[in-house]
Amino acid sequence: MSSAVLSLKNIKKAYVMGETEFWALKGVSFDIHEGEMVALMGPSGSGKSTLMNIIGILDNPTEGDYILRGENVSDLDEFDRAEIRNAYIGFVFQAFHLLPRLNLLENVEVPLTYAGYAPWVRRERAMDMLNRVGLADKWRNLPSQISGGQKQRVAVARALAMNPALLLADEPTGNLDTQTGNEIMGLFHSLNDEGVTVLIVTHEAEIAQQTKRSIRLRDGLLESDRGHEQQRPILHEAVFGGAP
Amino acid sequence: MSDMSKPIPLNTMKTEAPDNAFRFEDEPRSGRLGFLEILKIAWRSIRANMLRSILTALGVIIGVAAVVALVSVGNGVRQNVTNRFSSFGTNLLTIQSGQSGFGGPPGLVRGGATQTLTLADAEALRDLKDTRIEGIAPASQSNGQQVKAGSNNTTATVIGSWPDYEVVQNAEVQAGTYFTTDDVDKRRRVAVIGNDIVTELFPEAEASSVLGQSVKISNVSYDIVGVLKEQATAGFNDPNTNIIIPISTFSQRLERSEYKGEPTVRTITVKVADARDVSAVEADLTTLMANLHEKTSSDDYDFNIRNQASQLESVTAVFSTLTLFLGAIAGISLLVGGIGIMNIMLVSVTERTREIGVRKALGAKPRDILSQFLLEAIVLSCAGGLIGIGIGMVIAYFSTSALSVPFVVSIPSMVLAFAFSAAVGIFFGFYPARRAAKLDPVDSLRYE
Numbered sequence: 001m002s003s004a005v006l007s008l009k010n011i012k013k014a015y016v017m018g019e020t021e022f023w024a025l026k027g028v029s030f031d032i033h034e035g036e037m038v039a040l041m042g043p044s045g046s047g048k049s050t051l052m053n054i055i056g057i058l059d060n061p062t063e064g065d066y067i068l069r070g071e072n073v074s075d076l077d078e079f080d081r082a083e084i085r086n087a088y089i090g091f092v093f094q095a096f097h098l099l100p101r102l103n104l105l106e107n108v109e110v111p112l113t114y115a116g117y118a119p120w121v122r123r124e125r126a127m128d129m130l131n132r133v134g135l136a137d138k139w140r141n142l143p144s145q146i147s148g149g150q151k152q153r154v155a156v157a158r159a160l161a162m163n164p165a166l167l168l169a170d171e172p173t174g175n176l177d178t179q180t181g182n183e184i185m186g187l188f189h190s191l192n193d194e195g196v197t198v199l200i201v202t203h204e205a206e207i208a209q210q211t212k213r214s215i216r217l218r219d220g221l222l223e224s225d226r227g228h229e230q231q232r233p234i235l236h237e238a239v240f241g242g243a244p
Numbered sequence: 245m246s247d248m249s250k251p252i253p254l255n256t257m258k259t260e261a262p263d264n265a266f267r268f269e270d271e272p273r274s275g276r277l278g279f280l281e282i283l284k285i286a287w288r289s290i291r292a293n294m295l296r297s298i299l300t301a302l303g304v305i306i307g308v309a310a311v312v313a314l315v316s317v318g319n320g321v322r323q324n325v326t327n328r329f330s331s332f333g334t335n336l337l338t339i340q341s342g343q344s345g346f347g348g349p350p351g352l353v354r355g356g357a358t359q360t361l362t363l364a365d366a367e368a369l370r371d372l373k374d375t376r377i378e379g380i381a382p383a384s385q386s387n388g389q390q391v392k393a394g395s396n397n398t399t400a401t402v403i404g405s406w407p408d409y410e411v412v413q414n415a416e417v418q419a420g421t422y423f424t425t426d427d428v429d430k431r432r433r434v435a436v437i438g439n440d441i442v443t444e445l446f447p448e449a450e451a452s453s454v455l456g457q458s459v460k461i462s463n464v465s466y467d468i469v470g471v472l473k474e475q476a477t478a479g480f481n482d483p484n485t486n487i488i489i490p491i492s493t494f495s496q497r498l499e500r501s502e503y504k505g506e507p508t509v510r511t512i513t514v515k516v517a518d519a520r521d522v523s524a525v526e527a528d529l530t531t532l533m534a535n536l537h538e539k540t541s542s543d544d545y546d547f548n549i550r551n552q553a554s555q556l557e558s559v560t561a562v563f564s565t566l567t568l569f570l571g572a573i574a575g576i577s578l579l580v581g582g583i584g585i586m587n588i589m590l591v592s593v594t595e596r597t598r599e600i601g602v603r604k605a606l607g608a609k610p611r612d613i614l615s616q617f618l619l620e621a622i623v624l625s626c627a628g629g630l631i632g633i634g635i636g637m638v639i640a641y642f643s644t645s646a647l648s649v650p651f652v653v654s655i656p657s658m659v660l661a662f663a664f665s666a667a668v669g670i671f672f673g674f675y676p677a678r679r680a681a682k683l684d685p686v687d688s689l690r691y692e
Contacts, residue, residue, distance in 0.1 A: 058605065058685045079609050083275070086607020093689070097602045101292050113281050114607040116274030125268035158606070163269065 004031040004067070005165050005197050006055065011064035011074075013050050013220075024050040025061070026220040032166070032199060037192040039208035040201045042217035051217065052201045056168050057085045069165050086114050090159030094171035096151040098143040098158075104130060105139040108158045115162060129157035133187065149180035156187060160196070167191065167198045173207060185210055277612045286620040289592070300588040301628035303581025304668060308632025308661045309639060310574035315657035316640035318567030320649040322560055327476075327650075329556040335519040336412065337526050338550045339365070339512040339533065360537065360546040362506035363491065366406075368536055369512065369529070376525050378517040379408035382491055382509040386498050391441065391487065392460040398444035400437075400487045402461055404494020404509075412515045415483065419452040420470035428490040433497070435459060436470035440484040461487065464497050519553070526551055571657070575664065581628065582668035589621050589676035593683075600680055601688030614681035621673020622666060629665030633658050 013025040024047045032038055042048040053059040054066060057073055058081070066074040073084055085091075090111075098107045108126035117125070130136045133153040135146075143151055152172060159167055169188070173181030185207065192198050200207060208214040216223040290297045341361045366382035384404040391400045407422045409415060423434045437459065439451070446454050451471040458465045466489060475483040495507040502508060516525045526549055533547050534540070593600070600613055637653070644651040 053686050056605070058689070079611075082604060082607055082609040082612075085605060091605045093602075093605075097598070097605075097689075099599060099602065101288050110603070111606045112268070114277055114603075114609070114612060116276050116278065117268065117271055121268050121271040124266050128266075128268075162607075 003034055005034050005036075005069065007031045007065075007067040008055070009065040009067070011051070011054060011061045011066060013047070013054065013059070014062045024220055025054075027064070028217070028220070028222055029064075030215060030222065030225055032197060035192070035195050035197055036213060037188065037198040037211045038200070039211040039214040040199060040217070041203065041205075041208050041214055042223070043203070045219075046217040046223075047220040048201060048203075048217050050220075052168065052170060055166070055199065056089050056091060057081050082114075086111055087162055088165040090162065090164035090167045092152070092155050092159050092167065092169035092172045094174040096143070096148070096155050096175070098151055098154055100143055103140050103142055104135060104146070104154050107143065107154055108161050111158060111162045125161060126157070129161050130154070132160065133157045147180075148176050149183055152176065152180075152184050153187065156184075156191075160191070165197065167196050169198065169200045171202055172200060173202075173204070277608075277615070282612070282615045282619050283623070285616050286623050289596075289620055290623060293592075296588065297624060300585055301581075301624050301631070303584040304578060304625050304628030304665050305581075305632040305635065307574060307578030307581045308629045308665050309636035310577055311571050311661045311664075312633050312636025312654075312658055313639040313643065314570040314574055315567055315654050316636070316652055317643050317647070317649070318563060318570060319652040319654050319657075320640070320644040321647065322563035322567070323652055324649040325559055325563065326556065329552060329559070334553045334556060335516045335522050336552045337514040337516065337522065337529060338552070339514070339529065340510070340548055340550070341508075341546060343545055343548060358503075358546075359501055359508035359510070360503050361510070361512060362503050362508050363495075364506045365533065365536055365547075366509060366512045368532065369514065372532070374525070374528070376517055376521045377514055379411040379515040380512065381405050381409040381412040381515075382512045383409070384491060384494050384499065384509050386494075389461055389487075389498075391445065393445035393457065396445045396447070398441060398485075400441055400461075400485050402487045402489060402494070402498060404489055404491035404498070406491060408515075409488055412513045413483075415475065415486070415488070416473050417470035418473040419450075420455045420468070422470055422488075423490050428492050431492040431496050432490060433464060433466045433493055434469045434490065435461075435466040436472060436488040437468055438472045438482075438484040438486045439474045440482070441487060442471055459487070461489075462498060522551060522553060578661075578664060578668060581665075582625070582672040585621050585624055585669065586672035586676060589617060589673055590679070592620075593617060593676050593680040596680075597683060597688045597691040600683050601685050601691065604683075604685035605689060610681040613683075614677045617677035617680045618670070618673045621677065622669035625665045625669030625673070626662070629662045632665070633662060636661075 008031070009029050011025055011028045012023060015022045015024055026047075028047070028051060040048060040052065050059070054061050057066075057068070057076070060076065060081075061074050064074060065072055068084065068088055071084075073081075076084065091097075098104075099110065102110070105123070105126050108129050109122040112122040112125055127136060127139065130139055133156055135150060135153055135157070138146060138150070143154070146154070152175075156167075159169075167188075172188070173184055176184060188198050188200065189210070198211075200211065202208060213225070213227050215225045339361060341359050361382075363382060366380060369377075370380050382405060386402045389400050389402045391398055391402075403409070406428060407424060410417070410422050417436060418439070420436070422436055423432065426432075427434050437454075441459070442449065442451055442454055445459060446457070454468050454471060456467065458467050460466075466487075472483070472486065472488075491509065500507060514525070514529065516522045529549055533549070534542075534545065537546055539545050600608075603613065636658075641651055
């Protein structure tokens with residue numbers, strides 16, 4: 001097996017509401033390896049979103065260690081988090097989240113801009129990425145001028161711009177019809193075939209079935225972690241109890 | 245984390261590329277957003293809401309325009325007044341009837357004041373033979389006199405004085421001479437006439453050719469002995485329509501009023517040779533006048549002596565204060581404009597919460613977001629400042645020409661107004677920008 005891109009070790013996250021503490025994550029551990037395509041599933045309230053925010057380094061865990069590309073990134077300030085996000089994580093959102101006033105090329109350039117690349121480098125790289133998702137000829141268009149599926153392709157191009165360690169997609173087909181959704185899934189598959197590590201957060205079982213591995217959360221704990229060749233039950237050593 | 249901000253090793257996408265192929269990973273990256281990029285982002289969002297941006301900047305535009313226009317007009321008026329005063333000369337002392345305390349311009353006689361200044365006073369001053377005094381000119385004046393020469397007539401200000409009028413009032417002749425002391429003693433009917441009088445009464449005649457001709461004032465004929473040089477309009481009369489005649493002739497032929505048996509004069513103007521002696525001469529004249537009028541206490545003085553220099557000083561001080569005061573009021577409107585910017589920026593931050601979240605997710609650091617919003621506010625206020633300076637100048641140009649005062653371009657006031665508007669942008673833009681920078685990326689991504 002290839003090396004772990006990211007490794008979660010007993011990740012816990014508590015939210016303080018008034019005087020009570022609510023543990024959204026109660027100790028989650030798993031690795032994602034280079035070139036894997038993983039679905040993260042779970043009902044609402046399972047801690048799925050919280051975990052996604054931690055994996056995307058939008059948030060720090062309360063306890064536990066998050067090792068990304070060999071670096072412990074579990075306790076960083078917002079400045080360092082922004083830098084790591086920029087360099088290692090490519091986000092794809094359910095609602096696309098393209099910047100409406102920028103054309104497609106400029107949208108793809110945004111992460112490169114924050115990395116501080118020279119304009120011509122950004123332009124060239126962004127054009128390559130647009131080309132990769134098949135929208136190079138539309139680079140001048142504004143997001144409002146293209147379809148939902150195309151928007152998601154641009155979002156994928158933007159996520160790939162910095163050649164991230166992990167492509168993190170949050171319900172990437174949630175705002176699309178079935179056919180367009182399948183096209184986007186096809187894009188993820190072909191990217192994965194090219195070696196891109198993909199984590200898709202979804203509540204749709206159909207999506208999860210398409211991935212080689214799916215991780216299921218429930219009540220802040222791992223419920224199952226199924227590889228395509230085997231289904232192994234998770235043995236919890238977590239403080240807050242085992243799987244149901 | 246320093247090693248993490250270096251170019252990321254390429255370990256996915258192992259497509260074999262030729263050596264000269266473009267690989268963005270090999271290109272240098274500064275790890276920070278360039279200033280031009282921030283400016284571009286800020287400008288785009290200003291442009292996207294053009295109407296709102298203009299309305300937001302309007303407060304600053306009006307504030308700066310008001311500051312620039314008011315200061316410019318104020319300076320113009322001040323310069324105009326200064327010009328008028330300096331054309332009289334700054335080492336003049338003017339004695340008038342009545343108590344002091346009224347800072348009006350010399351030559352302006354207050355209505356109702358009893359004329360207590362007499363020709364005897366002027367003669368007493370002359371008899372001092374004070375070497376510090378360059379000239380003494382008593383003056384009586386009659387405005388709006390009809391003057392005739394042949395079939396032509398015009399209106400003139402007739403002034404009765406001594407030959408010293410020439411040095412005291414800087415009213416030199418271009419042709420001929422002034423009348424003499426002898427002319428004064430013998431009450432001769434001779435006149436020195438202003439340049440415009442020549443033009444009106446003797447059209448197309450040379451100044452020198454009118455010498456020896458005569459003009460009629462109140463049906464009395466006067467011989468023209470001199471023609472005054474053309475003078476800039478200064479003071480409250482046009483000196484080019486003046487006619488100067490011996491004061492003795494004036495009181496005999498035109499107007500005669502007496503005080504204690506002596507003919508009165510409106511003013512006695514004394515020119516001090518050296519400006520440094522003005523204060524000393526003023527003190528001596530005060531003592532002498534008090535003795536002549538038998539007054540012991542300064543409260544009883546029936547005359548007052550005005551010092552041009554100190555008067556000019558007090559008038560310019562008044563205008564400076566006024567200008568400063570108006571500028572301060574305009575400054576307040578600039579402050580209000582700043583609050584307007586802050587208000588809109590706060591709305592804008594709320595409106596663009598999701599954009600902020602997306603930018604943060606893509607790697608924007610808090611300082612990047614801070615600069616973006618701060619620069620937006622600064623661009624708004626600076627653009628407002630520049631437009632305001634332009635509008636202020638136009639207003640100043642038209643107001644000064646309407647008031648017929650000089651159009652003074654006050655660079656310091658423009659620089660100050662612009663710097664102030666930039667400062668307003670920074671000050672009022674900082675709080676909204678910091679709020680944007682501090683937004684939590686998770687919350688702002690979820691914001692609808």
